Amino acid sequence: MVRFQVVLIFFLCYVAAPPPAATGSSTNKLVDKICNQTSNYTFCVQALYSDPRTPTADAYGLAFVSFGLAYLNATATQDHIAQLLNDTTTAANHKRRLKLCQHDYSKAVSALEEAYDDLNSETFFQLAKLAGHAAAAADDCQSAFKGTHFSPLATMNYSLKALSNICVIVSKLFTAGIL
Numbered sequence: 001m002v003r004f005q006v007v008l009i010f011f012l013c014y015v016a017a018p019p020p021a022a023t024g025s026s027t028n029k030l031v032d033k034i035c036n037q038t039s040n041y042t043f044c045v046q047a048l049y050s051d052p053r054t055p056t057a058d059a060y061g062l063a064f065v066s067f068g069l070a071y072l073n074a075t076a077t078q079d080h081i082a083q084l085l086n087d088t089t090t091a092a093n094h095k096r097r098l099k100l101c102q103h104d105y106s107k108a109v110s111a112l113e114e115a116y117d118d119l120n121s122e123t124f125f126q127l128a129k130l131a132g133h134a135a136a137a138a139d140d141c142q143s144a145f146k147g148t149h150f151s152p153l154a155t156m157n158y159s160l161k162a163l164s165n166i167c168v169i170v171s172k173l174f175t176a177g178i179l
């Protein structure tokens with residue numbers, strides 16, 4: 001019986017312990033430095049460490065990680081918007097607002113694609129501006145739902161904005177002439 005309890009406690013501790021990536025005890029100093037400058041440190045650390053390259057990434061690697069995350073987030077939201085627009089139970093009034101968001105997110109996706117091309121060609125000067133465009137698109141979409149209690153994209157809008165802001169900070173590592 002005692003033995004069973006010991007095993008059980010061991011098992012519970014092991015299972016309850018979050019994986020290192022999610023604890024915020026980061027192993028990459030640059031991640032700390034970047035996330036420290038964002039409005040949500042926890043979000044930033046969790047997002048960046050969701051990529052296996054992050055622990056050993058330099059600034060250039062982290063730029064690929066952060067722009068990649070923002071891009072995936074924006075395209076996933078685009079798909080979600082397309083589904084809502086296609087849903088016959090979505091009210092016409094909401095569809096009108098969703099169409100604005102669809103336009104916003106396509107602008108965000110283009111900006112992030114351009115940023116990705118820039119990164120591939122090691123062209124850094126307009127990265128921060130492009131990331132800013134993606135963040136602005138998230139804001140713009142959210143404002144389309146102002147005054148309604150319908151905000152199907154609120155979490156996604158938060159994600160894209162937060163991820164874009166990480167991109168802005170990473171971009172500034174290049175243009176500040178630190179590297």
Ligand SMILES: *[C@@H]1O[C@H](CO)[C@@H](O)[C@H](O)[C@H]1NC(C)=O
Binds near residue numbers: 032033036
């Ligand atoms: C993060 O910011 C705090 C306060 O702004 C500062 O004390 C700390 O040294 C910073 N950490 C890093 C890793 O930059």
Ligand SMILES: *[C@@H]1O[C@H](CO)[C@@H](O)[C@H](O)[C@H]1NC(C)=O
Binds near residue numbers: 042043044
């Ligand atoms: C910060 O991010 C975490 C993790 O994504 C989230 O749970 C939390 O609500 C966020 N905090 C704020 C103030 O938005």
Ligand SMILES: *[C@@H]1O[C@H](CO)[C@@H](O)[C@H](O)[C@H]1NC(C)=O
Binds near residue numbers: 072073076
């Ligand atoms: C966007 O990213 C956040 C944090 O990485 C994640 O929690 C959320 O599910 C993502 N949303 C989409 C639509 O990909």
Ligand SMILES: *[C@@H]1O[C@H](CO)[C@@H](O)[C@H](O)[C@H]1NC(C)=O
Binds near residue numbers: 082083086
């Ligand atoms: C829209 O709905 C139709 C019918 O339910 C479905 O066949 C089609 O694949 C949907 N398109 C999208 C983009 O979800």
Ligand SMILES: *[C@@H]1O[C@H](CO)[C@@H](O)[C@H](O)[C@H]1NC(C)=O
Binds near residue numbers: 139
């Ligand atoms: C959506 O984004 C806007 C602008 O960034 C923000 O003010 C709002 O709080 C966000 N909504 C949620 C639920 O995160």
